Amino acid sequence: MSSQVEYANWWSKLLFQKAFEKQFVIPVPNPTVLTRFMEKVEKKRFALDFKSMKIDRPIFIVGLPRSGTTLLYNLLCAHERAAYVTTSINSFPTAICTIEWMRKKLNLNVRGERFLQDSIDADFSSPSEPAVFWGKWIERDADSLYWQEKRLKDFSPEKILEIHNDVKRVLHCFGGSQQRFICKYPVFQTELRMLQDLFPDAYFIHIIRDGRMVANSLVKLHKLCNDQLKKIQHPDIHHLIPYPRVKNLAKYVEQYGESDVRTTANIWQDSIDVVNETRPDLKNFTEVRYEDLLKSPQAELQRLFDFVRMQWPSPSNSLFKREYELIGKTHHTNRYGDFETIEKIAGPTLKKYGYL
DSSP: OOSOOEESSHHHHHHHHHHHHTOOSSOOOOOHHHHHHHHHHHHHHOOOOOTTOOOOSOEEEEOOTTSSHHHHHHHHHTSTTEEOOBHHHHHOTTOHHHHHHHHHHTTOOEEEEOTTOSSOEEOTTSBOOOHHHHHHHHOOOTTOSOOOOOOGGGSOHHHHHHHHHHHHHHHHHTTSTTSEEEEEOTTGGGOHHHHHHHSTTOEEEEEEOOHHHHHHHHHHHHHHHHHHHHHHTOSSOSOOOOSOOOTTHHHHHHHHOTTOHHHHHHHHHHHHHHHHHHGGGOSSEEEEEHHHHHHSHHHHHHHHHHHTTOOOOOTTOHHHHHHHHTTTOOOOOOOOOOHHHHHHHHHHHHHHTTOO
16 A cells, blocks of 8 residues: 555544554444444434435446446546545445535545555545445345345335435435436445346446456455455454355355455356346446446547436536546556466456457
8 A cells, every 4th residue: 555645634644544544445343432423413413304305317337346447436426416425424324424524524534545556546535335335235244155136025115215315315415316326336246136126217337357357356356355454453354255246156265265366267257147147137237348448438438428318527527537537547566367267267258358
């Protein structure tokens, strides 16, 4: 992780330096006293009635880790009509409006490279994977290597209302129902029908990257995640397999090991297979190759904005301009190998998508 960490002010450093140093995909829980205080403020100051608020055509980005999902997520979330789970919101899932109000009111912010060493800087306002919300909403066990598919019938009316109201609170933080909720999480591959059930007018964008690169990068991701867990001594998570729960994941782990390229090549193959099996059940679905996004960013982004029924961002949108200028720019180095092994496992699909 880069040593170049920027604090907006001294109280940001005082309050959040340790939290930034202990960053993880699933944040370390906040002190109980702080959580209760934030929840009290949320109930008192933001006791809002969301019955009339509409969740307008939410957008879900689907793709394996290391496939360009964060690049695409940051670009779409830079749109002036975007609403999304920020880093700060993901740390306070029961005080969504309160933490955003305090962040803006007190100018609380820390900015620096993610522990994933992927040339991506993040701060409190950055789009975040909703890891804490996924546990809160869907109640998935991170230790389990297989998740039984859930559908609408598996949720109580109260749980569905909680999910929708949390999304509406995020929308409220960004201006209300005219905004579009955008979300990405690398476990979506096996959850798409459930998302379609919960959000009937949702749009899905599947981003794909060369499986040879992804298989190698997933091995690196596994090491980075578990090294970080040891470093920060996370109180709730001691080990993580950071892959989507495809049907045969447990078999691959048992046969090859968690950090073997044969495991991750099979995961790449199976993840694409499960998305292709599900796509006929999705009302609004499109795909984009990461490589095409790098090669022709304006054409591919225009196509994606047209697909989700959004205009190209305003010329005065400095955030989008910054994210657009970062396309393809990295300062880290990856090493790729074992191409023959990966091609034996996923050759036909690599060929189908133009990688062979």
